[in-house]
Every structure is written in structure tokens, then in C-alpha cells.
Amino acid sequence: MTAQIKKMFARTQSGVSWLQPWLMASWLLVLVTGPAIPVFAAGDAERGAEIYTVRCALCHGDEGDGMGPAAERLNPPPRDFTMAQYKIRTTGFEEIAPADADLVRMIHDGMPGTAMPGWGDLLSEQDIDDLVVFIKTLAGLEEEEPGKPIDYGNQVAISAESIEQGSQIFHDDDRCSECHGQGGKGDAVKKLKDDSGYRTWPRNLTKPWTFRGSNDPRDIYTRITTGIAGTQMPSFDDPASENRLSIEQRWHVANYVNSLAKTDKVVRPENTVIRAVRVEGRVPTAPDDPQWQQALPSTFLLVPQLIAEERFFTPTNDTITVRAVYNEEEIAFHLEWDDRTRSIPGDKAAEKIADPEISEDMVVIQLPMALPRGTEKPYFLHGDAAHPVNLWSWHSGTTDSAPRVSLRNARGLTDTIERDPVAVGLEGTGSYRDGTWQVVVGRSRVTADPTQDLQFIEGAFIPVAFSAWDGSNSEQGSAHTLTTWYWLLLKPPPGNQPWLYAGCTFVLILLLELWWARNARRRYRS
Amino acid sequence: MSKVTKGLEIPRLLQAALVIGGIYLAFWAVFDLLLGQPIPRSLMGMYMFFVVAGVFMVFTATEQSTRELVGPIRALVEDPSRRALRNVVFAVVPGLAAVGVFLQMQPSDEAPLELRSIHPAPPSSVKIFGKRYDLMSLENPYRHLEKDDPEQFRELVGTGGEVYIRNCQYCHGDKLDGKGPYAQGLNPVPLNFQDIGTIAQLQESFLFWRIATGGPGLPKEATPWISSMPVWEKFLSEDEIWQVILYLYDYTGHRPRSWGHE
Numbered sequence: 021m022t023a024q025i026k027k028m029f030a031r032t033q034s035g036v037s038w039l040q041p042w043l044m045a046s047w048l049l050v051l052v053t054g055p056a057i058p059v060f061a062a063g064d065a066e067r068g069a070e071i072y073t074v075r076c077a078l079c080h081g082d083e084g085d086g087m088g089p090a091a092e093r094l095n096p097p098p099r100d101f102t103m104a105q106y107k108i109r110t111t112g113f114e115e116i117a118p119a120d121a122d123l124v125r126m127i128h129d130g131m132p133g134t135a136m137p138g139w140g141d142l143l144s145e146q147d148i149d150d151l152v153v154f155i156k157t158l159a160g161l162e163e164e165e166p167g168k169p170i171d172y173g174n175q176v177a178i179s180a181e182s183i184e185q186g187s188q189i190f191h192d193d194d195r196c197s198e199c200h201g202q203g204g205k206g207d208a209v210k211k212l213k214d215d216s217g218y219r220t221w222p223r224n225l226t227k228p229w230t231f232r233g234s235n236d237p238r239d240i241y242t243r244i245t246t247g248i249a250g251t252q253m254p255s256f257d258d259p260a261s262e263n264r265l266s267i268e269q270r271w272h273v274a275n276y277v278n279s280l281a282k283t284d285k286v287v288r289p290e291n292t293v294i295r296a297v298r299v300e301g302r303v304p305t306a307p308d309d310p311q312w313q314q315a316l317p318s319t320f321l322l323v324p325q326l327i328a329e330e331r332f333f334t335p336t337n338d339t340i341t342v343r344a345v346y347n348e349e350e351i352a353f354h355l356e357w358d359d360r361t362r363s364i365p366g367d368k369a370a371e372k373i374a375d376p377e378i379s380e381d382m383v384v385i386q387l388p389m390a391l392p393r394g395t396e397k398p399y400f401l402h403g404d405a406a407h408p409v410n411l412w413s414w415h416s417g418t419t420d421s422a423p424r425v426s427l428r429n430a431r432g433l434t435d436t437i438e439r440d441p442v443a444v445g446l447e448g449t450g451s452y453r454d455g456t457w458q459v460v461v462g463r464s465r466v467t468a469d470p471t472q473d474l475q476f477i478e479g480a481f482i483p484v485a486f487s488a489w490d491g492s493n494s495e496q497g498s499a500h501t502l503t504t505w506y507w508l509l510l511k512p513p514p515g516n517q518p519w520l521y522a523g524c525t526f527v528l529i530l531l532l533e534l535w536w537a538r539n540a541r542r543r544y545r546s
Numbered sequence: 547m548s549k550v551t552k553g554l555e556i557p558r559l560l561q562a563a564l565v566i567g568g569i570y571l572a573f574w575a576v577f578d579l580l581l582g583q584p585i586p587r588s589l590m591g592m593y594m595f596f597v598v599a600g601v602f603m604v605f606t607a608t609e610q611s612t613r614e615l616v617g618p619i620r621a622l623v624e625d626p627s628r629r630a631l632r633n634v635v636f637a638v639v640p641g642l643a644a645v646g647v648f649l650q651m652q653p654s655d656e657a658p659l660e661l662r663s664i665h666p667a668p669p670s671s672v673k674i675f676g677k678r679y680d681l682m683s684l685e686n687p688y689r690h691l692e693k694d695d696p697e698q699f700r701e702l703v704g705t706g707g708e709v710y711i712r713n714c715q716y717c718h719g720d721k722l723d724g725k726g727p728y729a730q731g732l733n734p735v736p737l738n739f740q741d742i743g744t745i746a747q748l749q750e751s752f753l754f755w756r757i758a759t760g761g762p763g764l765p766k767e768a769t770p771w772i773s774s775m776p777v778w779e780k781f782l783s784e785d786e787i788w789q790v791i792l793y794l795y796d797y798t799g800h801r802p803r804s805w806g807h808e
Contacts, residue, residue, distance in 0.1 A: 078707050090715070135715065137725070139721070289730060320731070321728070327774055329780060329781075331781075396769075397772065507657050509655055514651070529640035
């Protein structure tokens with residue numbers, strides 16, 4: 021009973037459902053009938069089964085085995101409910117059943133970074149309770165008592181000291197960094213598979229919006245304590261493990277992981293313009309040049325290429341962060357994206373981690389060949405016959421060939437012409453560290469043949485788009501991630517024109533006024 | 547004239563100013579505060595131009611009201627007893643204009659507006675799958691089963707659902723609410739079929755055209771070059787397209803618009 025009331029309370033506090041009449045009704049019911057309603061009567065398995073068939077079966081399968089028709093196009097795949105494995109649970113790892121509230125939470129809020137959406141806006145709380153009861157029957161858990169919640173001890177508040185201790189625990193013997201990488205970006209050193217044999221990737225801990233749970237220290241503490249069922253993320257409360265951590269240690273690590281959130285890689289959807297800054301000296305050519313810090317970063321979502329043949333459904337790269345700098349003659353882009361693997365064809369270690377067939381990592385900047393007049397742009401996927409695009413590519417290299425840039429003109433996906441990058445002075449360098457690529461690509465702003473290459477004019481809004489390939493994720497050819505068109509602006513210094521025009525306006529209006537006043541006075545006199 | 551200079555009618559001018567200010571504030575309150583989606587500056591400028599023009603037209607509808615509106619201004623310029631005030635106004639007005647021009651001349655870094663028509667008029671006929679379809683008379687060949695053979699109809703909705711989950715949910719979302727896992731990375735955003743402003747307003751033939759020919763099939767006023775909607779003719783059969791259309795209506799509970807009784 022109390023659990024149910026608490027659950028409702030948590031939900032109403034978050035302000036989602038005060039308006040839902042059923043909630044009011046159930047509150048009334050609680051008030052009227054008092055503690056007579058037993059907790060386990062909250063859901064009705066049969067109703068749950070009906071809702072399941074309409075809303076969930078297409079992914080989780082008619083039998084609940086996760087084998088819906090889209091299964092092979094989703095990574096992670098829809099959960100197989102017959103396995104009784106739940107990633108997000110607050111009951112200990114050795115317990116058989118999760119708490120009902122855990123399942124309610126996942127169904128209500130969804131699982132970020134996966135195809136599993138939150139259903140709180142479409143289904144009522146009663147619907148969700150019914151679903152929970154039904155889903156448990158799929159795993160034979162209907163008779164099971166809810167498991168015992170884990171021990172939270174005394175929560176250690178976030179502090180510099182706690183974070184420092186957490187950092188040590190994280191890196192000691194590579195306890196967490198073995199999988200999550202030195203910087204927490206999940207840069208792989210091992211190939212991981214889940215219990216059903218699907219490829220899994222350790223979470224990028226610097227991107228908390230991809231956590232299935234959340235990056236609240238209490239949530240992180242829970243994940244470390246229970247592990248993530250069905251995956252290789254272990255429990256750090258397992259008495260059998262030599263890596264077991266005390267309650268206090270787990271709080272320190274949780275605080276450390278919470279501190280890893282990288283805020284400059286948050287996507288702000290309203291930010292669609294890359295503002296290139298003008299510098300007086302040379303534009304930086306090295307990825308780690310401190311001059312890049314002058315330029316505002318813009319981060320864009322990378323979407324898998326779902327549009328043209330061959331389509332691609334299971335990306336690993338998710339965002340790209342762009343900066344741009346220019347001077348009188350040149351322009352350069354700084355591209356930064358988290359990629360768990362440095363893909364070097366020919367390199368034994370890299371090939372071991374990669375999904376075959378390994379190929380180079382790659383990034384492409386797409387620009388219209390000519391600045392569009394009016395609103396008409398080239399088709400965002402490689403342009404079209406009437407509106408061709410320039411493609412600047414940077415390739416990460418193999419054991420036999422050095423990293424290089426290449427240049428193409430494209431009029432659609434199949435109509436591309438390879439060109440000589442040296443002829444237009446296109447240059448690029450890249451560096452890979454701790455799960456992040458940083459690549460600089462640039463050339464002179466004007467080129468010898470303006471009919472073949474975009475000329476970078478100050479003050480113009482220039483369409484620009486990006487694509488990326490993770491060569492260890494079988495991304496080759498049309499299998500890659502991409503962005504839609506965004507804008508590049510070489511923002512010119514304002515100069516003295518505004519002053520000139522403002523002055524003229526002032527004088528002109530003043531003259532008009534004087535003329536009016538003179539006429540008026542004359543009229544008044546007469 | 548003397549009536550005007552009594553100054554009783556000054557509120558008339560003030561009224562006009564208040565109405566314009568009020569409308570501006572309302573725009574701001576609704577879009578910035580309530581919806582959290584500020585109107586771009588250039589668009590706002592356009593709206594306000596029409597608002598000012600409209601208010602001016604209302605306030606100058608009759609000769610009397612025109613006089614009442616401009617009266618106080620004329621009085622200010624012509625009446626010698628108000629010279630001090632006039633001088634101040636005469637200095638402030640060009641000053642403000644100059645500041646306005648100065649700000650306007652600052653290079654803007656706001657993205658250019660891209661207005662597009664979301665539901666453009668369809669062509670009367672299109673060539674899809676190497677065949678010509680007359681969109682004016684085209685109907686979903688399976689719609690009649692809803693009455694004639696409900697069992698087979700449910701089956702077809704089911705296959706439509708499979709087509710949808712395998713192909714469409716990444717963008718349009720598995721709740722058909724336009725919030726698929728990748729929706730945020732696309733511009734324009736994938737449409738929300740739960741919304742009453744999309745498929746509930748459309749005929750099944752329109753959907754057939756849109757699904758088969760995708761973004762590139764749009765006319766220019768709908769900016770085909772930025773739409774990420776794939777050309778499904780390349781991936782799905784004619785039957786599959788009609789079935790996924792059944793699913794869209796079935797899941798959302800909307801009814802397609804039909805010819806005839808409208």
C-alpha cells in the first residue's frame with residue numbers, strides 16, 4: 021500500500037499527471053477504501069496482455085521473446101522478457117524479481133539511447149501497472165515476491181574529495197576504465213557481447229543523456245551495485261568478486277561518474293549556426309592548438325543513413341562538435357566526435373575489437389558547390405543534378421597508408437567525381453585520444469575555379485553538413501551517420517558602415533522635421 | 547481644429563500605441579514564455595508590420611477618427627506654446643531612428659528563415675512503380691475490407707505495423723508521435739501522425755503519393771531538398787504502402803478524409 025502511494029507521490033511531484041483523472045480517481049479510492057486494497061491487485065494481467073499486443077508486441081515479439089520484426093535493425097535489440105533480465109532494477113543482483121516500481125519507471129520514462137520510448141504520455145498509470153503484471157508472467161515471475169531492495173547505507177554527498185577518491189577507485193587496476201576507458205568515454209579495449217550474443221558497447225560516461233537510468237549519483241550507485249543484467253557490466257557488490265567495493269567506495273565512484281558529464285557536447289537544437297571567428301594570424305592547423313578555444317563549439321546530432329540504399333540502422337557515433345576559424349585567406353574546421361574505436365585496417369589489436377570488415381574511420385564536410393541563391397539548397401544527401409556539392413573527406417589511414425584528405429564533387433549519391441585535393445590546397449590532420457577524434461580540415465577561402473568550388477564569403481549564410489564513419493562498426497560506403505544542413509557564418513567585423521548609415525538617418529529625419537515645422541509655423545501664422 | 551487642441555483626444559493616439567504594444571507583448575508571452583519557441587526576429591518584424599498597418603487602418607477608418615489620431619501630432623508641431631516639448635520630440639525621434647538603423651546594420655547571426663508548405667497541393671497524377679496513378683480518384687484498395695472482411699482487415703493492419711516498425715519508427719516514432727529516436731537530428735522534423743493536423747486532414751491517396759515519392763517528390767514550395775522523408779517506392783511494394791497507411795489510421799484512431807461527402 022504505502023509503496024503504491026509513494027509511487028504516486030513520486031509521479032505527481034514530478035508534475036506529469038496531476039491532470040490525469042484516473043489518478044484523482046485512484047486517490048479518492050485510496051481515501052475511501054483505505055488500506056483494504058492489496059498491492060498486488062494493482063495490475064490486471066489480461067488487460068496488460070491486450071495493451072501489450074497493440075503497443076509492445078511489434079518490438080518485443082508476440083511471445084515476449086524480443087523477436088519482433090524490427091529486432092535485427094535495433095541495437096540494443098528489444099528485450100527478451102522470457103529471460104527475466106532487467107537492466108534497471110533496485111533489487112540486489114542475486115534477487116530473482118525486480119521491484120514493480122523499476123518496471124513502471126522504465127515503461128513510463130523509456131530508455132534513452134535506445135528505441136524504447138517512454139509511454140507515460142500515451143498510457144495511463146493503470147495501463148502501465150497492468151503491463152507490469154503481464155510482463156512478469158512472461159518470465160514466470162507472477163508468483164515471485166518482489167526482491168529485497170539494495171542497501172544504500174549513508175549517501176556520500178558530492179564533493180571534490182569524494183570525486184577524487186572515486187577517480188582512484190575507477191582507475192585502480194583499471195577497475196572501470198578497463199571497459200569505460202581512461203576518460204570514461206567507453207573506448208573499447210575488449211570486444212563485449214551481451215548474453216544473447218549481440219554486440220554491446222560500454223556506456224560513454226561523459227554523455228549522461230545516453231544512460232538507460234540517469235546520471236544522478238543514486239542511480240549510478242544502483243547500477244554499480246546491481247550491475248546491468250544480461251550485459252558485461254558487472255555488479256560491484258558481488259561477494260564472489262575480488263573487485264567488490266564497499267558502500268562508501270561505491271558512492272565515491274558514483275560521484276566521480278556524475279562529474280564526467282561533458283556539457284560542451286550537449287546538443288542545443290536551437291543552435292543551427294556555426295559562427296566562424298576571424299583571426300589575424302595564421303589559422304590553426306593542429307587539432308590541439310589553443311586557438312580553437314576562441315571559437316564557439318556547435319554540436320549536432322548524427323543520424324544513421326536511413327534514407328537511400330543501402331540503409332544503415334545500427335550506428336555507434338552519435339554527435340559531432342564543430343568549430344571554425346578563418347582569416348583573410350584561409351578557413352579551417354575543427355571536428356570533434358567520440359568514437360570508441362580507432363579503426364586501423366591491418367592493425368591486429370584494432371581488428372580484434374572491430375566488427376568485420378574493418379575499414380578506416382572517416383569524416384566528411386559537405387558544402388554546396390556554389391552559394392545558393394534564394395532558399396533552394398542542394399538535396400541534403402550528396403546534392404542533386406542541378407545543385408552539386410563539394411565533399412571534403414578526411415580518412416584515418418591504415419597500417420600501409422598515412423591519413424589523408426580527399427575531395428569529390430557530387431550530384432547525387434551515385435554521381436561523384438574524384439578530384440585532386442592538392443590543386444585547391446585542401447589539407448587535414450587528425451588525432452585520436454581516449455575515445456575522441458579531433459580533425460582539422462581547411463583550405464584557402466577562394467580557389468582558382470569558382471565554378472568547381474565554394475568560395476567562402478564573409479557575412480553569407482553557407483549551408484554545411486557532416487557525415488562520419490566508424491570503421492570498426494562495419495560503416496562503409498552508404499553505411500554511415502550524417503547531419504542535415506546547418507549553417508556556417510563567417511561573421512565579418514561590423515566596420516564603420518553602421519555608423520555612417522545611422523548618421524545619415526539622423527540628419528535626414530532632422531531635416532524633414534525642420535521643414536515640416538517651418539511649413540507648420542507659416543500655416544499657423546496665416 | 548480647436549477641438550483637437552483641447553488635448554482631450556490624446557488618448558486616441560495613445561490607444562493605438564497601446565494596442566500595438568499589447569499585441570507585441572501577447573506574441574512574446576505566447577511564443578517565448580508559454581511555448582518556449584521564440585519567433586525569429588525577421589518573422590516578428592513582418593508580423594508587426596502587418597499589425598501596425600492594421601491598427602493604422604482601423605484608427606483612420608473615418609475622417610473624424612483620422613483627425614483624432616493625427617490631431618495631437620499636428621498640434622505639437624503647429625502650436626507655438628508647445629515649442630519646448632516639440633524640440634525634445636524632434637531630437638528624440640531621429641535619435642531613436644539612428645539607433646535602430648545602427649542595430650539593424652550589425653551583422654546578424656540568426657539563421658535565415660526557411661518557410662515551407664507542410665501540405666502542398668498534390669499533383670493530379672503521378673508516376674510511381676512505372677505506373678501512372680490518378681490521385682484524384684485513387685483509393686486504398688483494402689479500405690473496403692474494414693466493413694466487408696474485418697478479420698482480413700486486422701491481418702493487413704498487422705502487416706502494415708510490421709512495415710512501420712521496420713522502416714518508419716526511427717523517425718516518426720513507435721508511438722507515431724513524430725518523436726522517433728533520430729527525430730531531433732532532422733530538420734524539418736518527421737511529422738506527428740497523432741496530431742489532428744496531419745493524416746487526419748488527408749486523403750489516403752495523398753499519403754500514398756507522399757510515402758511513395760518521399761521528400762524528393764515534393765514540389766518546390768515544400769523545400770524537397772531538406773526533407774529526410776525517404777522515397778519508399780525504392781524499398782516497399784505498392785501493397786506494403788497501402789498496408790502501412792491502414793496501420794497509421796488504425797493506431798492513431800484517425801479516419802482518412804474521403805471524397806464525396808465534403
